[in-house]
Amino acid sequence: MKQEIKYDNQIPINAYLWSPKPYQQPLHFHSSLEIGYCFSGKGKFIFENKNYDVSKGDIFIVNNTELHIAQSAEREPSQYIFLNFEPSIFLEADEKLLLPFAYRSERFENHIAAGTSLAVELGALIQQIYEELNNKAEAYIIVTRCKLLELGVLLLRHYMNAFSNVQWLKMTHSQREIKELMMFAKERFQEPIQLNDAAVHLGWSVARTSKLFKEHTGTSFLNYIMQLRISEAKKQLVTNQDSIADICFSSGFQSLASFYRTFGLAAGMSPQEYRKQFGIRQLF
DSSP: OBOOOOOOSSSSEEEEEEOOOSSOOOOBBOSSEEEEEEEEOBEEEEESSOEEEEOTTOEEEEOSSOOEEEEEOSSSBOEEEEEEEOTHHHHHHOGGGGGGGSOOGGGOOOEEOTTSHHHHHHHHHHHHHHHHHHHOOTTHHHHHHHHHHHHHHHHHHHHGGGSOHHHHHHHHHHHHHHHHHHHHHHHHTTSOOOHHHHHHHHTOOHHHHHHHHHHHHSSOHHHHHHHHHHHHHHHHHHHOOOOHHHHHHHTTOSOHHHHHHHHHHHHSSOHHHHHHHHOGGGGO
């Protein structure tokens, strides 16, 4: 069963508390990557081909294809902080950060045991990310991103020795292809590009381009283009006094109607309201 993840923050990451049921619920998967930190109680963490006992301080790593579910012990229910985040956060920083999640289920050790130095470091970062996203203090998005990247580096260093040289080269090549596709998008998002243009650029079929981009980034190519256009529009709205129409078209949108609709859904306000609230003139 696929579980749809909706993000409550301006960055595609959620951090939430969860206590599993004391009985096994259906296994599920999702397009996001996931890290679970058990901060109290006991239970099990179940994957399609693996079953782990859980105790306080355990960490679990879940990629975007593996079926899984957590279950509490009846007399001592487990409680977790779960992080769900889009692969694109790691991919934009350094494609190597995704390698710990590019595993084959049956061969991968999802469990990082409580009491190890790694579990202690990861648990502290997970708690800090949870607090940042819930308190929403000034610049919390920047802090959250930095802590998530630090967490990714710790996982990379831990898991890199688990892969053979052949596996490492194969996974690295795949990540580099996706990174090239994302760079193509960043260079061309202000033009009326389509998925077919990206496929031609890499010499792939449209179907393969769509499938691999979704698998590696957690979003579609066109959604990623739209995110880049919205980010560009936000930047222009707060740094210059160009008209809304000029910003619309220079950001890559093809019509004012689609710009207003998409911007409103992404920002929760109109372009004019965004400029009024965050424009640089408001600082003086």
